[in-house]
Amino acid sequence: MSLSRISLQEVVQKQYAYKLRAYIQVFMSLVFIQVLGILFSFNGVGMMGTSSNTFDISVHFYSADIVVVFTMLWAFISAILITTQAYRNDDFVFITNRLTSNISNLLFLLTASLVGGLTAMLSSHVMRILMYVLGQTQYLYTPTAASEWIIGFIATILYVLLCSAIGYFFGTLVQLHKIFAVLLPVIFIGLLILGAGTMNGTIINNVIEFIFEEASLTIFIVKTGVLIALLLSGSSLMSNRMEVR
Amino acid sequence: MLSFVPLFIVIIMVFAITSLLINLTKRSNKLNFLSGNRIRWMFVGYISILLICTGLSPLLPKGELTYQKVDVDQLEKDNQELYEAAIQGNIENVDSEYIVKTWNLDYSEKQLNIAVTNDDFLSAPIIVERKTVNDGKIEAAQYKKGSGLNDMVITDLVQPSSLNIDKNTLRLENPEKIILKFSQFQQAFPIKQFTGKGNFSDSNNFYEGTGILYLKIPKDLELNTTSAIDIQYVE
Numbered sequence: 034m035s036l037s038r039i040s041l042q043e044v045v046q047k048q049y050a051y052k053l054r055a056y057i058q059v060f061m062s063l064v065f066i067q068v069l070g071i072l073f074s075f076n077g078v079g080m081m082g083t084s085s086n087t088f089d090i091s092v093h094f095y096s097a098d099i100v101v102v103f104t105m106l107w108a109f110i111s112a113i114l115i116t117t118q119a120y121r122n123d124d125f126v127f128i129t130n131r132l133t134s135n136i137s138n139l140l141f142l143l144t145a146s147l148v149g150g151l152t153a154m155l156s157s158h159v160m161r162i163l164m165y166v167l168g169q170t171q172y173l174y175t176p177t178a179a180s181e182w183i184i185g186f187i188a189t190i191l192y193v194l195l196c197s198a199i200g201y202f203f204g205t206l207v208q209l210h211k212i213f214a215v216l217l218p219v220i221f222i223g224l225l226i227l228g229a230g231t232m233n234g235t236i237i238n239n240v241i242e243f244i245f246e247e248a249s250l251t252i253f254i255v256k257t258g259v260l261i262a263l264l265l266s267g268s269s270l271m272s273n274r275m276e277v278r
Numbered sequence: 279m280l281s282f283v284p285l286f287i288v289i290i291m292v293f294a295i296t297s298l299l300i301n302l303t304k305r306s307n308k309l310n311f312l313s314g315n316r317i318r319w320m321f322v323g324y325i326s327i328l329l330i331c332t333g334l335s336p337l338l339p340k341g342e343l344t345y346q347k348v349d350v351d352q353l354e355k356d357n358q359e360l361y362e363a364a365i366q367g368n369i370e371n372v373d374s375e376y377i378v379k380t381w382n383l384d385y386s387e388k389q390l391n392i393a394v395t396n397d398d399f400l401s402a403p404i405i406v407e408r409k410t411v412n413d414g415k416i417e418a419a420q421y422k423k424g425s426g427l428n429d430m431v432i433t434d435l436v437q438p439s440s441l442n443i444d445k446n447t448l449r450l451e452n453p454e455k456i457i458l459k460f461s462q463f464q465q466a467f468p469i470k471q472f473t474g475k476g477n478f479s480d481s482n483n484f485y486e487g488t489g490i491l492y493l494k495i496p497k498d499l500e501l502n503t504t505s506a507i508d509i510q511y512v513e
Contacts, residue, residue, distance in 0.1 A: 061317045062299040064324045066292060073288075078464075083427075083484045086401040087436060090427060090458045090484065097466040103292055110296045154466065155328040158335040161463055165338050181469050188468035250472045 041133060048129065048137035056120075056141060059111045063149055066107045067156055070100035074160055095164060097157035101189055104153040108197035112142055116204030116268075135269045142197045150190030154182070184250055191257045195244070198264040205268035348431045350483050353424035357487040360423045364405045364490050367512040369421075378420040378489070379438035385499070386414035387446060392503045395451040400507060402439070404450075404491045407512040412496045416448075422489035432458070433487065441491075450491070 079094040114120065115138060177185075206213040224236045247253040363372050394400045402420070418441055425433045437453035464470070495501070503509055 057317045057321070058300050060321045062296045064321060065299060066296060067324075069292070069295070077461075085486050086399065086452050087456060088425075088432075088458065088484075088486060089455050090460070092427070092460040092462050094462050094464050096464040101466050101468060106289060106292045107296050110293050111300065114297060114300050152325065152328055154468075155332050157463075157466060158331040159328060161335050161338070162331050164461060164463070177465055177469065181465065181473055184472050185466060185469035188472060189466070192468060245467075245471065248472065253472070 041136075044129065044133045045136045045140070048133060049140045052137055052141045053144065056115065059115075059145060060148065062111070063104070063107055063145075063152065066103045067100050067152060070103040070153075071156055071160055071163075073103075074099045075163075095160060097153060097160065100156045100160075101153045101192070104149045104189075104193055105196040108142075108146055108149055108193045109200035111145060112197040112200030113204040113207075115141070116201060116208055118208070121208070131269070131273050135272060138201070139265055142201060143194065146190055146194035146197055149193045151186060153193070154185050154189050188250065188253065191254065191261075195257050195261055198261045202264040202268045205271050209271050209274065348424075348426050350426060350485050353426045353431075353485045353487060356424035357489075360421055360487075361403070361490060364421070364492055365510060365513060367407060369405075369407070369419075369492055372421060376421045376423050376489075378422045378436065380420075381416075381418040381441050383416040383418065383443050383448075384414060385416050385443055385496075388498065389446060389500045389502060390416075390443075390495075391447040392501060392507055392509070393447050393449055394507060395449055400439075400450055400452060400491075401486075402488045402491045403508045403510060404493060405510050405512060406493045406495060406501065408497055408499075409494055410497060412498055414496060416443075416496070416499075417494040419492045420489060421492060422487065424485070424487035426483070426485045427458075427460075436489070439491065 074095060074097070077093040078096050078098045080091065081094070082091040084090070121134070203213070203217055206217065227236060244253075244256065247256060360372060360376065363369060392404070420438055420441075422433055422436050425431070425436060435456055435458070437456065439453050440451040442449055465473070501509065
C-alpha cells in the first residue's frame, strides 16, 4: 500500500516527458531520413518531354514528395521500435500500468508525427533554395497559398500519424506473439499479389485509393481519424493481454 | 513487378537506417558523438535551417522566370478565334499585338510557287486573301496566339518563320526550334491531393497554338503549291 496517490494525468505527464527525452534518437533518425530524402529529390520526382515543329521542351519536376514518403516510413518503423521489449520495459521505472504506458506512447507518437509532418513540408523550402543556388535550367515555381500550406500540413501530419499508428499496431501484434513477425510481411506480400490481374485490382490498390485519392479534406480527416483511432485502441486492448514484463 | 525493385531497395534502406540509428544510440549511451545533448543540438540546428529557408524562400526572385498563367481551354479558344477571324476576312479586327512579323514583297509575275525549305511540314496554315487590285505587292503577316505549357503562356518565345522570294518561288521556313528546359517545383502530394490538381500523376499539358500566316496577294496572282502545304483562301 502506498501513502501517496497519484492521478493518471500526473503519471502520463511524467512518462511523456521522460519519453520525449529518452527517445530523442527517434528525432535524430528523422533528420537523417529527411536529409536523405532531400538529396534523393535532386534527381527530380518526375519528368516530361514534348516536341513539335517549333518547340523542344523538357520539364523536370521537383517536390517534397520523396521527403514526405520517407517521413511516413520513418514514422512506421519508429512506432514499431518503441513497442519492442527494450522500450516497453523502460516504463516500469515509473509507476505504471498498461494504460498510462499506452497513453504516453500515443502522445509521443502524436508529437513525433507533428514534428515529422511539419518538417517534411518545410523541407520543400530547403530544396527550393538549394535548387535556386545549384540549378542550371530555367526554374518555375507555383506559389503556394497560405491555405494550401495549412491543408498540406494537416494532411501530411495525418499521413505520418496513420503510418505510426499502423506501425504501433503491428509492433504490438508482434509483441503479443512472435509469429506475427513472420506472418505480417507474408500477409502484406500476399495482399500485393492477391487480386492482381483482376478487374478490381489488388486489395492494396483499393486501400491506396481509399486514402490517397480522397479529394475532400474533411472526408480524408474522418477516414484517417477513424483508422488511427481503431488501430491505436486495438493496440491498447491487445497490450492489456500481455504479461507484466 | 521488376520496376518495384529499386523502390523496395530504397524502402529497405530507409528502414535499415532508421532502425540502426535508433537502436545504436539507444544501446550505447557511451557513444560520445551521439550523446543526448549533441542530438538535441543537431535537431535544433536542422529545425533552424528549415525555418531560415522558409523565411528566405519567398524572397527568391521570380522576375522574368514567372510566366503568365492561362487555362489550356482559353488557349484553344484564342487560336480558334484567330483562325475564324482570318478565314472570314476579318483579320483587321485581330489585335496587332499578335503579329509576330510582317513582310512586304514586290512581285509582279503571274504565277508564284510556294515551297517550304527542306520539305518540312509548315506548322501554321496559310490563309490567302486576294486584293481587289493588281498592285504587284505581296503583304505577309505571321500571327501567333496561345501556346502554353502547364498553364504558362510561352507564346512570346515563338520566333518568326522566315519567308523570302527566290525567282518564282516563295520560300517559307519554320522558325528555329526552341529548346526549353524547365525545372518545375511542384507542391507535395498531400497538397495536390486536396486542391484538385491530381496526386502522384503529374497533370501536365502542352498546347501549341499554330498561329497563321496571312498573305495578301494581288488580284490575279496564281499560287502553285504541293499538297503538303495547307493553303486556304478567305471566304
